Amino acid sequence: MKRSARTKDGETWRVAIVPIRLSGADYRRAHEACHKAASLWNFFLASIQEYWKENETDPTEKEMRHFLYEQRPDLRDGLHAHTVQLILGDLMDAVSTYRSNRDSGDKNARAPHREKNYRPLEFTAGFGWRVTPDGRRIALSFGKGHKRIALPLPEIADPKTGEILPSERWGSMQLCWDRNARKWSLHISVPTPKPPQGNPDIIAAIDEGIINPMTVAIETEDSYDVLVVNGRHARAVKHYRNTRIATLQEKLSRCVKGSKRWRKLNAKRKRIEAMTDSALHNANHQTTRKVADFMQAHDAGRIVTGDVRGIEKSTRKDEAKRVRNTKNQRRRLSQWSRGRQETLLEHKTGMAIEHIDESWSSKTCPACQTRNHPNGRGYHCHNCGFTCNRDAVGAINILIRAKNGSYQPMDTNKTVHVKYLRATPIFQPKTGVEHGVIPGTGA
Ligand SMILES: [Zn+2]
Incomplete structure (x- = not known):
């Protein structure tokens, strides 16, 4: 992840959400990949639980990758190597959070245990995703031997300054499915000026x-x-x-x-x-x-x-x-x-x-x-x-x-x-008479 090279001093990251449309074949492939990502998470989870039965310590990431190569190399198929690495990284992060919560006396802290059915896919900048040579689209990689998913290059502006952020400055992105809205979207990490500290x-x-x-x-x-x-x-x-x-x-x-x-x-x-x-x-x-x-x-x-x-x-x-x-x-x-x-x-x-x-x-x-x-x-x-x-x-x-x-x-x-x-949201249901409002106080 080359994140640090993409932010200047005095900048931080925010997430820009871009709604996207996928064609029939890509739509199905993206869903399949999200299920695969979940299977991979479940595999890593089962491996670490197995490891804990025989060892007092946590396995290293290297050992975890070994388990994958030895036991289920098929699970990597159809996912970019970095996507796989990020899933493993997430699990290891969850384990270390659990350890530090335990150490600081939180008795309710639990090790990660829940199996997943679905996981958003994460793509790293320059590897997992890149701009196509014609400069008009972005391609999401699903690993060797698999077709990429190409999407129109979105235009992202900073909401405070209105400045357009070129894609060279974007960080990693996630392909997410909203199950209620039944829509796909890209969650793109983009740099934004740090707020003044006061x-x-x-x-x-x-x-x-x-x-x-x-x-x-x-x-x-x-x-x-x-x-x-x-x-x-x-x-x-x-x-x-x-x-x-x-x-x-x-x-x-x-x-x-x-x-x-x-x-x-x-x-x-x-x-x-x-x-x-x-x-x-x-x-x-x-x-x-x-x-x-x-x-x-x-x-x-x-x-x-x-x-x-x-x-x-x-x-x-x-x-x-x-x-x-x-x-x-x-x-x-x-x-x-x-x-x-x-x-x-x-x-x-x-x-x-x-x-x-x-x-x-x-x-x-x-x-x-x-x-x-x-x-x-x-x-x-x-x-x-x-x-x-x-x-x-x-x-x-x-x-x-x-x-x-x-x-x-x-x-x-x-x-x-x-x-x-x-604070007035865009969507407002029709309501009847407002109760409990004191005239003149706006409360
Ligand atoms: Zn008083």
């Missing part, structure tokens, strides 16, 4: 939630600037998906599996899943883009968020909490895409997110430290009269805690500026 003394504190996926607070010289990103549209998409899928599932359960009607309904279910998945993916990107831009405008160099990891675990039907967590709340929590959002924000800012304890952050009054029980989306302190958006209070408290190690009164000479933005 001033580490300026903290962006984030309160993550279900109604407003991200609320950011940053302290300036004369104010607390807060950005509330509204997730109403993403919520509508989730609601639409849940109700439509439930209805279809109900109808499916009354059909004979595999019948004409069953197939028709199942195809519909997949279509809805593909459509809503991409809408939610898009909403997560929009949310994190807005937060990253807000941080950049304030030159923030640290991201701190409240720690609620484990919240999903505690929502199971354990006796003490059963009454409080209604079925609906449980579903909303488990569909909360905060993990994905955090990863996207880390990519967009090039910073690691720090987690701190956030207990009482949404109840404590930032002005006088009294604990209130806000109803609805607004926060009003019964002691000092401080009034603000509820999520903004959470973010401001997290900010103060990140700075001082505990909750302390905010600087009341500074004003609180709250700005509202929406």
Whole structure:
């Protein structure tokens, strides 16, 4: 992998997704190759498990390749040598991740064990894939003696600068099948300018939630600037998906599996899943883009968020909490895409997110430290009269805690500026009346 030669200083990698169409024969060949890649993974998995029975250590990659050449050389047929190497590399990476998690005391860490039926194919730059001599197509290699798959050369521009990235600068690419959308796509690694690192003394504190996926607070010289990103549209998409899928599932359960009607309904279910998945993916990107831009405008160099990891675990039907967590709340929590959002924000800012304890952050009054029980989306302190958006209070408290190690009164000479933005996916189901909106707060 000649990745490093393809990025300049101050650049990092991102993945550009390019939808593609494959002709009938190529379509079948690509599917076959993805199944082959899975068989190869399964073979390596079985070999390493066999090895562990007789040895205390892990085999080397060289030993693993030997097992393949000796026992199943046929499995390499139809895959480029680098594709084979990358599959082995992935398994060895998974094993070493498992080892280091074990060493750091994670008792739940498990060695890779799951067999696969399907794996995307990865092609290295200059070997696995290359541009055809006429410069108009890219050819994906499937190893010696096998025809290549040629595709029109896509044009990729950087979303921030608009600059066209020539194919000489692309890294490896993956040929992926989306089973819900029933479409092929190329996931191409391309260089992108590294985001500015900001001033580490300026903290962006984030309160993550279900109604407003991200609320950011940053302290300036004369104010607390807060950005509330509204997730109403993403919520509508989730609601639409849940109700439509439930209805279809109900109808499916009354059909004979595999019948004409069953197939028709199942195809519909997949279509809805593909459509809503991409809408939610898009909403997560929009949310994190807005937060990253807000941080950049304030030159923030640290991201701190409240720690609620484990919240999903505690929502199971354990006796003490059963009454409080209604079925609906449980579903909303488990569909909360905060993990994905955090990863996207880390990519967009090039910073690691720090987690701190956030207990009482949404109840404590930032002005006088009294604990209130806000109803609805607004926060009003019964002691000092401080009034603000509820999520903004959470973010401001997290900010103060990140700075001082505990909750302390905010600087009341500074004003609180709250700005509202929406993350609006392209696909929007028709919705009825919006509930729970406080006029004027946008929340
Ligand atoms: Zn107060």
